[in-house]
Amino acid sequence: MSFSLGGLMLNESLLIAQAYCSGETWARARGRLLTRSVSSLPKLASQTRVLRxxxxxxxxxxxxxxNYFLEEADRAEQQAMLWLAVCRTYSFVxxxxIEVLSERYQSWRLDLGxxxxxxxxxxxSETDPNVAVLTSSTCAKLRQVLFRILREAGLRNAEGRIQPIWLSGRMKRLIEESNPRDLRIFLGNGG
Incomplete structure (x- = not known):
């Protein structure tokens, strides 16, 4: 549940994606990334958490x-690519x-409070013991950050309504090549 940190973090993601070395251990990457000052946070511990x-x-x-994220995608597609990365990283998200956004979108219940x-x-929390033990303050933080991610990704507008993300044909094909089921997280694009 470490997605309780920050939001979509587009600017940091662009810098880290440029410096990312596939297969590199976090221990090795940490020092290299900290020297690049990717995060504007003042404390080393905070910077380390964001970078990780x-x-x-x-x-x-x-x-x-x-590569698409860095070299071809426009800002909206970069946001969509980060939404994909968040969903792949956190099964809860x-x-x-799938269970909330997609279901509500398909049934035209677009309000998302x-x-x-x-x-x-x-x-x-009824089926997952890890969720059941979360404190109320942690739950509130998770909700706050998830709703921030949804807003920054373009999935929830300022009025609190769900809105689809439209993907280009190229981006859709890239996602299909990796895992066609991932398209379900993009409302209106096969989900």
Whole structure:
């Protein structure tokens, strides 16, 4: 549940994707990335957490997807690519995308308030012991960060309504090559 840190982190992700070395251990990457001042956070511990979080997310993109993210994608597609990385990194977020966002979008219930997240979390706590032990402050933080990620990715507008992300044909094909089921997290694109 370390997605409770930050949001989509587009700018940091771009810098880390440029520096990412496939297969490199986090221990080796850490020092190299810290010297590049990728994060503007003042404390070393905070910088390390952000770098590790983003590095982990970027590591869930294929080399081809990472190259597309850096060299071809426009800003909206970069945001969509990071949404994909977050969903691949965190099964909880992936499940929320499929079980809540997709279901609500398909049934035209486009409002997405905090109570929807709270209900989802309560349901998950019944079957997942890791979720069941979360404190109320941790749950509130997870909700806050997930809704920030949804807004920054373009999946939730300022009025609190779900909106689709439209992918280019090229990006759709890249995702299909890696895992066609990943398209389900992109409302209106096969999900």
């Amino acid at each position: 979080e983003v590095y982990d997310r970027i590591g869930h993109l294929s080399d081809t997807e990472r 992936h499940e929320f995308a 905090y109570e929807v997240f709270d209900r989802f979390l309560a349901e998950k």
